[in-house]
Amino acid sequence: MAAEALTVSIHGIGAHGEGVGRLEDGRAVFVHRTAPGDVASVAVTRDGPRWARARLLRVLEPTSQRREPPCPLYDRCGGCSLQHVPYPTQLDVKRDRVVQALGRIGGIDVEVGSVVPSPGELEYRTRATFHLRRGDAGSVVAGFHAVGMPHRIVDVDARCRIVSPRLAGAWRDLRASWGPGARFLPAGRQLDLTLQEVEGGVVLLVRGGAGRGDAPAILGRVPDLVAIWAAGRDRPDDPALLAGASTAGHEWNEDHLALRPTAFLQANRFAATMLWDALSAVLDDVDGLRIVDAYSGAGAFARAWARSGASVTAIELNPEAAGTAAAGAPAGLRVVAGSVEEHLPAHLPADVVVLNPPRAGVTRAVVDALIGSPPPRLVYVSCDPATLARDLDRLSGGFDVVRLLALDLFPQTAHVESVATLEARC
16 A cells, blocks of 8 residues: 655754654654755554655755756666755755754754865765675676665666766776676675876775685776786785786875785875865964874874874784784874774873764763873764764763864765864863
8 A cells, every 4th residue: 555645844954964853742753855945745654653764756845945856877876965955055955963962962052054065066076885786697786875765776877976087987997897797896795986087187996795706807907907816704904915916106295105905094185185174273383283093994084194294103903904003104293003092091192182083973981081181172973963063962071162164074964074173171
């Protein structure tokens, strides 16, 4: 039996990019591909006691805050969630998300200015993970999860509008070169294929498969590919080189990093510079400062601060990323391979601590270490407003939030980056 069609007015955008409205019984309802001001006909697909999810049937009265999505795949593909919203409105939505999270979760009242826009709202991604599924009779589908149906994969070709032209070209050539049933790739019904643009080309990392396939055949057919790596289910963080170069170069801020495929690089080609500018505005002249860079990744920022005269300790759990940071490191940089929870206390006090944790935020042990030996200045870089608000609330026992800057590193999605500046309370 078909679900009953309901009429809903949309008043906001949720954390995952869905429009938010209210059902007649007062429950919040989340509807993909709707925008604030829309009046829409929807069908409920999932009921909860306080909320529901619904499928858009038709926009009855469209708001002015809509546009024709630039990507021809957007009606089915869930790789993006806000292409139907004009870019200036996307920035307003993201600012509101940060403000709401800080107030509701953290009880924090701090001015949040306009979100810093990405220099490019399309063709900005230099890293993307495509999901490949093999079916019966040699069929293959490869792309992103379907909108509202994460169990289903939408086939995505080179028309994807958020990946860089080089990445799109490599994806097109890879699809044309992996052979019937993608037999030149490692075996397995489900594979994740990560393409990363690096100096001189593109690196492919295959996760979830078994065996080696015929990587040399693919490498010879895809002009932009410089290396192919594979990580099986049993060793997901220890990939093996199948063909091509064992390291790939990355140039940033007059520095050269030799990367392995699991090393983290920002997916937005503009992101490193945007974050660097934001941190530079906070730190200013770092000459002579003692800086702890926690969750430092491959150490690009830590290396730059050390070259500018700071004494820097970079702490990174991933051993490959820590090795990249340490290779050819400038004087003044010490790299510690291990968890921030374990190693941070030994490197306090410091003049500045920079936190750039994963989406889950920092643990209570990190908060306790910082409150127990507080640096005069603490800078927290976050990719999730909810965990940022939670952690700022935890840190309020020893710090005050004095500045909050939001940046758009992922246009067309609901993601937003924040840089919070805190000062130790005297």
